Amino acid sequence: MKRLKNWLVLIFVSSVLFWPGRTLSAEVPVHAGFSLSDKEDTSFNVIANGCRYRIFIVLNKKDYVYKDVKITEPDVGGVWTSEVKDEEYGWYIQYRWQTPVLTTQRNYTIRLSGKRMRKGPGVGPAVWEPWHTEGSGDFGFPKFEIKTPEKDMTLKPDATQVIEAYAEVGAAIPELKADITTCWGLTKTPVNAKGDVGPETSKTNTAGIAATALTVSETIGDMYEVRAQNKVDKPDLEYSLNSRTFIVGVDYLKITPESAYLPVSKKKESTQEFKVTAWSYGKDGIPSEDDEELVVDVKADWEVIERNPSNVGGKVKPEKNSSTTTFTAGTIPGTCKIKASWKKKDAKAEITAFKVEITEPNYQPVTDNNCTFDEATPGVCNVLQGSNCIAKIAPDILNTDENKGKIEWILEQIKNSDLTSTPSPAKGPEVRFTYKKLPEKNNQFGNKDLEAKVTLYDKQSKDEKIVQIFYTKETTNHPAPKTGIDPNWYYYWSQTSASSGTHIYEARTDRYGYYEFGKKYFVICTPAAGINNNTGHNGIDCFAETCIHENTHMADYWNWWPEGYVENADKDKDYIPDSIEPSLGFDPTKQDTDGDGHIDFEDRAFDAEHSWKVASADSEDWANPGHQSDK
Structure with missing residues (x-):
């Protein structure tokens, strides 16, 4: 840079310029302060985007006389105005420069020119000579950072959201905050979505904050990206630190109930209905008790997304395009998580399938x-x-x-x-x-x-x-009158289908039972609860066969000898009248027709035992030991 002698170029930092003996009031904010000296090369930088500056050129009349002094505006442009004044302490020119809105980094040069003539003793002939000097510097750019809102948001349909950005101009000139032009860029998805930002450009206040407002459409799913930038017609990613994305619709989905507990059973299905709703955040887009449910028909897709353990059953129906679903639990206890998805939002709910289990x-x-x-x-x-x-x-x-x-x-x-x-x-x-x-x-x-x-x-x-x-089985503590006498097995088996005929119990061990002629009952003895030597059956089956055996004797006696036994009518002494033996398959001349060691009267009873259906009374046997005590 050429040296500028006897010139002083000042850019003052406040809106009021102090000069010796004189106070000037500014009409617009004035930013920063620098000087050009004739003793060394000096440069100063300014901020683009419409920032306003005052440039004062003060001429000292001690050594020179000046004329035709002017400043050549930088080729980057901007808005320039000038005013010439003559003051007691010097003659100066005041320039006002409002910097241009730029999108790329540039430098600038300001050229001062005119004519001057030296004055004073011994300076030689009076000659006007042309002169010029140049000052140069770089344009700085504000870096915009969106402060409000602090994060991306979902807006209600047809809502308006204020957006504020802070213009950061760097640590070198921290005073530069106010009156910076902020341009607002907007991208819509889809491109024909209704809604806009306004104003498209705004100035920062003394705190460095510029604001605009976004109005969105009524259509759920429309998306808007708003940027604070240096130029209206295109984004400037290099100098735009921040942007915010807004979507019309919901901040979040909520499933009601958020958790459920269902009892599981193999006998009956257990179900729970769930509903999904859309919600927006309350004041300032922050989750709070002021969150608002939106009147939106949420047509969500439903699915079971997690099972613990993995074999836990459970299903949702319907699975598609519904604001409600019904979860049906399986038969295994555990936890399931379900999810409802809609418009790139989802919500989850947890179901705990539980049951009480008897382990002993x-x-x-x-x-x-x-x-x-x-x-x-x-x-x-x-x-x-x-x-x-x-x-x-x-x-x-x-x-x-x-x-x-x-x-x-x-x-x-x-x-x-x-x-x-x-x-x-x-x-x-x-x-x-x-x-x-x-x-x-x-x-x-x-x-x-x-x-x-x-x-x-x-x-x-x-x-x-x-x-x-x-x-x-063998104890005698049943509640009947003969408690302490008749064993439990006899008392309780006598109430079952294994019992037949009229009988009493006698505690003797030499026989299963017996019938005494002329009696209307027979006797059951202790071995009747054991093993039947004739059939090999035991327990309640042996008791049943003993009852059949002795009841057969009693029935035969009263059928054949209703008036009492007649010995002359039974020459072979087998207790069967000789006249009917042939019809029964017996020889009336032989007491033991088949020679098996039993008289024919006994053979009829032994044969009758086989009429018993073995195990048919097991379900009635509650003796221990017995036919069910080991099952």
């Missing part, structure tokens, strides 16, 4: 659920006998002490037997039930429903197991 009894081994009245009088039966009844809640996240304390137990009553529980009432993860006193009826034994249920989140789950109640 568990039928492992098969007799795990067998419970037998003891030999005491009255008898006592603990349920269970090997452990307490135990239950848990699945999945494990719900198996807390608090939740387990809500488990309620129910065991089926036995008529005429007292039922108690420990603890009482029967609640909690473990409980023991006790029956006291055997029932009067055989059909009061057997399968009893054991139920555990729990209610969580207003939903109830229950599990059921079967416990089997038995009596001790």
Whole structure:
């Protein structure tokens, strides 16, 4: 740069210029301050985008006389105005320069020119000589950063959003904040979307903030990108630090309910309906209690996105284009997550499928659920006998002490037997039930429903197991009049289909039973509960066959000898009248027609035993040991 002697070019930093003996008031903001000296090369930089400057050229008349002084405007342009004044302390020219709006980095040169003539003693002849000097510098550019809003937003349909940008001009000239032209760029997707920004250009205030407002369309999904930049007609990515994207529609989707708890069962499906709605943020686009539900028909796609464990069932229906769906749980406890997706937004909800599970009894081994009245009088039966009844809640996240304390137990009553529980009432993860006193009826034994249920989140789950109640076979603690005499097996089997005829019990071991001629009943003896040597059958089957055997004797006697036994009519002494033996397949001359060691009267009874359908009374046998006690 050429040196400029006796010239002083000043750019002042405030809107009021202080000069010795004189105060000048500015009409517009004036930015920065520099000087050009004739002692060294000097340059100064200015800010583009419409910033206003005052340039003062002061001529000292001590050594020179000047004329035709002028300034050549930079080739980059801008708006220039000038005013010439003569003051007491010097003659100066005042220039005002409003810098141009630029989009690329440039420098500039200001050329000062005119004529001057030296004055004073010994300066020689008076000659006007031309002169000039140049000052140069670079244009700076403000870097715009959008401050409001702080992040991308979703706007309600037909909404207006104020956008503010801060013009950063660099640390070198921190005072430069106000009156900077900010251009607002807008990109629409789709390009024909309604809505716009206004104004398209705005000036920064003293805090360096410029503002505009974006108005969007009513169409969900329309998208707008707003940029603070240096020129209206094209984006300037180099100098635009920031932009904001706005979409018409929703800030977020919400599924109601956000979580659900469903009991699972193999007997009945469990379902829950879910609804998805669209929401916008409240004040200043910040999530708060002021969030607003939008009146928008959300047609979402639904899917199950997560299962834990992986084999947890569950499905949603419908899956497409619906604001609601119904989730149907499977049979395995666990958690599922579902998702609703719409307009590039999605929401999730979690379903916990739970159930209470009775873990004791568990039928492992098969007799795990067998419970037998003891030999005491009255008898006592603990349920269970090997452990307490135990239950848990699945999945494990719900198996807390608090939740387990809500488990309620129910065991089926036995008529005429007292039922108690420990603890009482029967609640909690473990409980023991006790029956006291055997029932009067055989059909009061057997399968009893054991139920555990729990209610969580207003939903109830229950599990059921079967416990089997038995009596001790050989004990005599049944509640009948002959308690302590007749064994339990005789008392209770006599109430089953295995019993036939009229009989009493006699505690003798030398025979299964017997019939005494002329009696209206027969006798069942102790071995009738054992193994039948004739058929090989045991237990209740042996009892049934013994009843048939002795009942056959009694029936035959009263059919053949209603008036009493007539010895002359039975010459072979087999107790069958000789006159009917041929029709029965017997020889009236032989007491033991087939020679098997049994008289013909006994053969008829032994043959009758085979009429019994083996195992047909097993389901009625609740003796322990018995035909069901090992099942």
